[in-house]
Amino acid sequence: MPTHAYNLLDEPWIPVRWRPDAPRPADGELPDRIGLREVLERSADITGLAVPVPPAHSALLRILYALTARVTGLDEAGPGDWGERRQQSLEDGHLPPRGVDSYLARYRDRFFLYAPDGGRPWMQDPRLAAQCDAGNTAGVNKLIVTRPAGNNHAWFRHGSDTAPDLPTAPEAVLNLLVWHYYGPSGRCSAREVNGAKTASATAGPLRTALSYHPEGNTLLETLLAGLTPPETTVRRTEDRCPWEWDDLPDPDAAPPVPSGPCSRLTACSQHAVLLVPDERDPGLVREAFITWAYRTGRIPRDDNYLIWQISQQGNRYPRPADSRRALWRDLDALLMNHPAGASQPQQPKVFDTAYEVSEDLRVRALGFEQEGQAKDTQFVDGSTPPVLGYIEDLAPRTAPAVARMRQLGEMYGYRLERAVRRAWTTYMDDAKADAETWEAEAGARYWPQAEAEFWARFRALDRTGQSLDVGFDPAATRAAFLRLAEQAFDAVTASVTRTLRGAKAVSTARLELYGGRRKKKKTP
Incomplete structure (x- = not known):
């Protein structure tokens, strides 16, 4: 040829x-x-x-x-x-x-x-x-x-x-x-x-x-x-x-x-x-x-398929690809016009009109976890079930529920990470002890189950407008994610609870799952 x-x-x-x-x-x-x-x-x-x-x-x-x-x-x-x-x-x-x-x-x-x-x-x-x-x-x-x-x-x-x-x-x-x-x-x-x-x-x-x-x-x-x-x-x-x-x-x-x-x-x-x-x-x-391609200058970075957010310095940047982060954790930023968050995430512009083609559209996330220069880490590829029918313009009542479910799922994931880290450092009696192994195992146990829990509750939401609470039970949702965090914590720390020191370290660190030890208010 x-x-x-x-x-x-x-x-x-x-x-x-x-x-x-x-x-x-x-x-x-x-x-x-x-x-x-x-x-x-x-x-x-x-x-x-x-x-x-x-x-x-x-x-x-x-x-x-x-x-x-x-x-x-x-x-x-x-x-x-x-x-x-x-x-x-x-x-x-x-x-x-x-x-x-x-x-x-x-x-x-x-x-x-x-x-x-x-x-x-x-x-x-x-x-x-x-x-x-x-x-x-x-x-x-x-x-x-x-x-x-x-x-x-x-x-x-x-x-x-x-x-x-x-x-x-x-x-x-x-x-x-x-x-x-x-x-x-x-x-x-x-x-x-x-x-x-x-x-x-x-x-x-x-x-x-x-x-x-x-x-x-x-x-x-x-x-x-x-x-x-x-x-x-x-x-x-x-x-x-x-x-x-x-x-x-x-x-x-x-x-x-x-x-x-x-x-x-x-x-x-x-x-x-x-x-x-x-x-x-x-x-x-x-x-x-x-x-x-060009010796000087840079083409302005703009794209209708990215979640744009604001850094602490006030700079606009796209949400980075993270191979450890499941797609459900971005869902409220994809479905809501103005999702909550300190970074002020902006919904990709493509979702302003995509739902007009079909309310049964899924979302596909594609990317490359990498640094600005040479280092490439891992590909990222994820897909949701049909979700565009829940976009805020079509189902405004479901938007707060989706956001709250995501917040609860992430909150207990972060608490779990703190809890196992504290259990390890307390057990080792070293504040600088590396707890990466426990943290990784806890995350591997918690996040996949939290994702399944999220989607099960997401599918149960009512977007017809007939139910005032759209079928969302905050207390039951909180309890479900907490239970998953407790199970992961118990599984990861079980190996050290056979000793008195280990049992005490685990028992003390477990409080992190519930928000940590409350600080006493100072009396005037």
Whole structure:
């Protein structure tokens, strides 16, 4: 296959899950992977994406949101009511075929994975071949985020930078997207522009953040629910995706500021990447250039799929991805317009209108627990049952109950942590004794059961408005979470209660589960 023939509109690179009743071809087998064109054309036959890497899943959804907005005409506010036009696409049961055909035909040349002879490869910068040192590239092990590279430890697989296993084109494309959205700050491959060589990059727009997406029973519902109404001033001729640019941006100039939803979804990368195909098999990637996209400045960080909150210093930042934090603990911030909390969390804007597509939408959380620079810790991927019917605008009475259940669940989790820590330090007679082992075991026992308790009580809430208390019993809920904390505490500390010192330490620390020893009021 010649390199110029690998077009992402047609080549099968996106893993999907098909609906059981999806029409099958003559041979009876539906493909595991399909191209962008078929994803858009058959979105109603697809349950969802099957991307195994959560940050790649998150990035690909943003690409598909932008394409969906383009082919439906929902990239601009008018003509007519935006919500009604979106609803029409849902009622049609498919994205408009004419819109899909005309848009993809117009930009077909910009979706080639490789573009020799001066072309524009998709989401890449061909200038890197001349501006970077071909003898000192990042390499394919650096490109694939699950691989060890350089002097890093090998956790899941062994590899060598001198003789790496070449990734397939589908694997390389998904990791290309991870770099654009979640790439680190700090030192990267050197790039020389206008006689000046530098090797420092700014972090990607989603680095460290957890991304929340409404999810329907079909990919069509998911994509339509993921769109947000554009401002009335947005014009598609200005609000462009990278593959729509007439010219590549100037690396020496300040990065262009996104002017609408499509550019915010796709054109906020701070990294420049170029993939090099294997000469013998264009289905494999032999080399990768990864470097900075703009020498100075940073694209304003804004995204409609993040929970934004305020730091103690008054700075706005997205809620970070935390692999130890279950999704139910964020639920009130997703369903309520103004959830309680010192950090003043702001509901992701996408949930302002997502429920109009369906009240049975779930929430999918996708992210990458990582630091601003090089350290990556763990992927984050979580999903709720259908919850959008409980959003505050639809069921205002349930909102305080959801918030209170979350608060109680977290309160007893924190009390449990303090209790086992105090039990250990008292038993060891050392205030600085490391109680991490006990804390981890207690958390492993408590949080999964607390999550199950939360969802059981959540499903019992009445959102019809017929019950004034929406079926929420604060006392019973408090008692249920306390019981789980007590059980975890007893299990973790049981090994030391056979001695008098241990029994006394555990008995004293147990008070933390109930709020700790009350301080006596000073008499005047």
